[in-house]
Amino acid sequence: MSTTVHPDFRPHRLGADEYALRFADVNPPLSKAQALLEAERCLYCFDAPCAKACPTHIDVPSFIRRIAEGNLRGAASAILDVNPLGGMCARVCPTETLCEQVCVHNTQSAQPVAIGRLQRYATDALMDATGPQIFTRAASTGNKIAVLGAGPAGLACAHTLARLGHDVLLLDAHDKAGGLNEYGLASYKTTDNFAQTELQWLLGIGGIELRTGWRLETAAQLDALRADFDALFLGIGLASTHRLGVPGEDLAGVQDAVDFIATLRQTAELASLPVGRRVVVIGGGMTAVDAAVQAKLLGAEEVHLVYRRGPEQMSASRAEQEWAQTNGVRIHHWLAPLEVVGHNGHASAVQFGRQALVDGKLCATGEVQTLAADMVLKAIGQSLGNPVLAQSGLRMQGDRIATDEVGHTSLQRVWAGGDCRAGGLELTVEAAAQGRQSALAIHAALSTH
Numbered sequence: 001m002s003t004t005v006h007p008d009f010r011p012h013r014l015g016a017d018e019y020a021l022r023f024a025d026v027n028p029p030l031s032k033a034q035a036l037l038e039a040e041r042c043l044y045c046f047d048a049p050c051a052k053a054c055p056t057h058i059d060v061p062s063f064i065r066r067i068a069e070g071n072l073r074g075a076a077s078a079i080l081d082v083n084p085l086g087g088m089c090a091r092v093c094p095t096e097t098l099c100e101q102v103c104v105h106n107t108q109s110a111q112p113v114a115i116g117r118l119q120r121y122a123t124d125a126l127m128d129a130t131g132p133q134i135f136t137r138a139a140s141t142g143n144k145i146a147v148l149g150a151g152p153a154g155l156a157c158a159h160t161l162a163r164l165g166h167d168v169l170l171l172d173a174h175d176k177a178g179g180l181n182e183y184g185l186a187s188y189k190t191t192d193n194f195a196q197t198e199l200q201w202l203l204g205i206g207g208i209e210l211r212t213g214w215r216l217e218t219a220a221q222l223d224a225l226r227a228d229f230d231a232l233f234l235g236i237g238l239a240s241t242h243r244l245g246v247p248g249e250d251l252a253g254v255q256d257a258v259d260f261i262a263t264l265r266q267t268a269e270l271a272s273l274p275v276g277r278r279v280v281v282i283g284g285g286m287t288a289v290d291a292a293v294q295a296k297l298l299g300a301e302e303v304h305l306v307y308r309r310g311p312e313q314m315s316a317s318r319a320e321q322e323w324a325q326t327n328g329v330r331i332h333h334w335l336a337p338l339e340v341v342g343h344n345g346h347a348s349a350v351q352f353g354r355q356a357l358v359d360g361k362l363c364a365t366g367e368v369q370t371l372a373a374d375m376v377l378k379a380i381g382q383s384l385g386n387p388v389l390a391q392s393g394l395r396m397q398g399d400r401i402a403t404d405e406v407g408h409t410s411l412q413r414v415w416a417g418g419d420c421r422a423g424g425l426e427l428t429v430e431a432a433a434q435g436r437q438s439a440l441a442i443h444a445a446l447s448t449h
Contacts, residue, residue, distance in 0.1 A: 006346040008277035008374040013299025019270040022297040026188040035121045039068040049102040055433040056083035076126035077134045084159040085432040090120035093429050096319045138165035146229040151179020152428045153418025154235030156435030162207035164443045171214040183262040186290035219392045231442045234416040240385025248340030253347035257291035257379035276375025278302045283379030284314035291377045292329045303329045308336040397422035407438035
């Protein structure tokens with residue numbers, strides 16, 4: 001992107017106090033009284049649909065009952081035993097479409113138990129306490145496993161393997177571990193540096209060596225890891241972003257939404273972060289919503305989120321769409337980008353073509369709509385974008401790594417999980433579930449030798 005200066009693309013739109021207020025915790029933790037009252041609403045269903053709906057299959061009635069009994073350490077143990085990233089998932093999981101959607105209270109009072117907030121209450125209590133680790137390592141197996149990627153899948157895999165007595169080398173390309181938890185989520189969802197707090201708890205199990213700044217760039221690197229370690233887990237996420245493929249995409253003021261969010265997450269003084277006066281975000285997923293809302297919170301006067309299909313097809317949940325609208329984001333449907341219009345080398349507007357479904361296919365109607373914009377954020381999806389994987393002999397499915405049901409790839413002693421694995425939902429909780437699932441499979445495979 002060019003460095004052309006535009007008068008409406010600038011920092012310091014608001015005062016410091018206003019930034020702090022706008023980026024405060026979007027869903028503050030429950031008080032003790034609130035948690036007890038909410039826990040007592042649970043019916044402790046024997047065949048709990050909420051536990052089945054959770055990708056990590058947390059025993060929801062069990063941990064809620066322990067909260068009601070005042071046993072927060074036991075509640076946290078029930079959560080973290082099957083989901084090592086239970087603290088982050090409590091903050092960012094779309095519970096409204098998972099566990100809470102199937103809560104039996106929905107058929108009685110239309111108000112499900114606040115499972116996510118109760119989960120946060122228990123895990124926060126544990127991480128705020130000074131007591132010993134709730135888990136201990138098993139006796140050493142003598143096995144060494146390399147885990148590539150310190151995002152949700154890699155962290156869950158590494159922690160599970162370490163608990164089972166294996167030694168783990170955890171490699172990540174960034175300066176900080178955490179993956180999307182550190183770089184890709186809206187800051188108002190993960191306040192007080194929680195991603196790093198959770199990371200330190202995960203590493204506290206012992207047996208995990210973390211190395212940052214390590215990138216998978218050659219097939220020889222992968223071959224060396226396979227030769228030096230007893231098993232390998234790939235949790236490398238999706239490093240490349242899709243292009244719009246329209247004229248003007250490379251104008252100043254146009255950038256990937258994931259880069260915008262990552263920069264915001266690593267900026268200590270939000271007032272110093274430039275933002276446009278009129279922002280257009282293109283996309284329909286969680287990243288698009290997070291980028292749009294944060295642009296508005298930074299002080300943008302107008303923020304438009306534009307998607308080429310209807311609201312039902314957006315991957316962002318209905319609750320996320322409503323959250324965006326509550327924060328002043330205008331959502332437009334059935335519009336596909338045609339061109340980013342520039343003035344003096346900087347984006348000044350985006351032209352969109354109206355779309356309609358004809359026999360189940362998207363077709364242009366010929367109508368054109370233009371939205372003024374001095375900042376354009378692209379959030380139309382990501383891809384693996386690493387040719388090394390196919391070069392190393394890994395079987396690919398589209399642009400993801402093909403695996404079996406436990407994450408084993410086409411290469412011996414190599415597993416994969418998280419967003420880089422084919423067929424997923426691209427959720428933190430699913431990545432954590434797959435990381436733990438593969439860790440158990442690795443343990444089983446190594447135990448037979």
